[in-house]
Amino acid sequence: MTSTPTSVEGPVRVAVVGSGAWGTTLALIVARSEPVTLLSHSQETAARIAASRMNELRLPGVELPPRIEITAEPEALEPASDLVILAVPSANLRSTVERVSPSIPTSADVLSVAKGLEHSTLMRMTEVIADASAAAGAPINPERIAALSGPNLAQEIARGLPASAVIASADPALGDRIVARLSRREFRLYTNRDVLGVELCGALKNVIAIAAGAADGLGFGDNGKAGLMTRGLAEMTRLGIAAGANPLTFAGLAGVGDVIATCGSKLSRNHRLGEELAKGRAWSDIEASLPGVAEGAYTVDAALALAERHGVEMPIAQEVHNALFEGKSVQRCLIDLLSRESKDELADFERWVEGLGIRPG
Secondary structure, eight states, X not given: OOOOSOOOSSOOOEEEEOOSHHHHHHHHHHHTTSOEEEEOSSHHHHHHHHHHTEETTTEEEEEOOTTEEEEOOGGGGXXXXXXXXXXXXXXXXXXXXXXXXXXXXXXXXXXXXOOOBOTTTOOBHHHHXXXXXXXXXXXXXXXXXXXXXXXOOHHHHHTTOOEEEEEEOSSHHHHHHHHHHHOBTTEEEEEESOXXXXXXXXXXXXXXXXXXXXHHHTTOHHHHHHHHHHHHHHHHHHHHHHHXXXXXXXXXXXXXXXXXXXXXOTTOHHHHHHHHHHTTOOHHHXXXXXXXXXHHHHHHXXXXXXXXXHTOOOHHHHHHHHHHHSOOXXXXXXXXXXXXXXXXXXXXXXXXXXXXXXXXX
């Protein structure tokens, strides 16, 4: 086993799977009050982080305290009988769960912090976890799987700046347990029973952030980007309502909160991808140069397939697909969006109120 040569106080009962920027940041949050295991995907990465006590590739300049034990051995999850946090990119989640689920205690709560949709199945991340663990012969009870989402830029949170997020769980007791474990004064957590809505928000906002980055790259200005973000949120909400989510979730932290952060921050990898596309660069050239995964690029086609399934129009997502995979220039994509026929902004009002269980009149 590759781990830190340091003692920790008491048994390690929380583990984070995935040593990217967000996984490392969540390990830092846990370590403020108790020891935590950080499981990396490779021995080489685990050894490098353990030796330097820093994750320079993903979270530069942030020192890891002794309470964080770094390893690449899935067996290290077995003592973590309280909480296992899965913090790997959406495209890698299924294979990771198949590898580690036999080592996850049946008594553990499981928290997904990945934001995406699985391309081949259109499953949300909590669904992927349940399905993949069952396929591995170590099924995780879906009632013990929760999701975290919200405006969570890892580099800010790792520096101790204030942030908020939402824990989505159909079981209120599960949400409360995770909030009690992870919530800090500077990392405020709320609960929400709408797992579907929270996960769709987390996946879809990344697609809108690519469009927002492209708009910034072309110098559209704040008015233009604000309009794009607002109409992007409308797309997200339309799909959410059609899929059965609570429309109010899209007005919360996982929805508008994350849209604001991801579309507006230079720390957002999806925003940066949009900026690079605006320079005329191809996705195949940009992908390897990003400091981490731009989830929107891996989610957009699944989002469009889900929209087609539910009969929902998503013009912004369609143009993001066109820019990424069809060779269409960003300039042309945004011009075509601006050229669309005007419509009633509240044309979907009846579907919104029906989603809330309200009947007009």
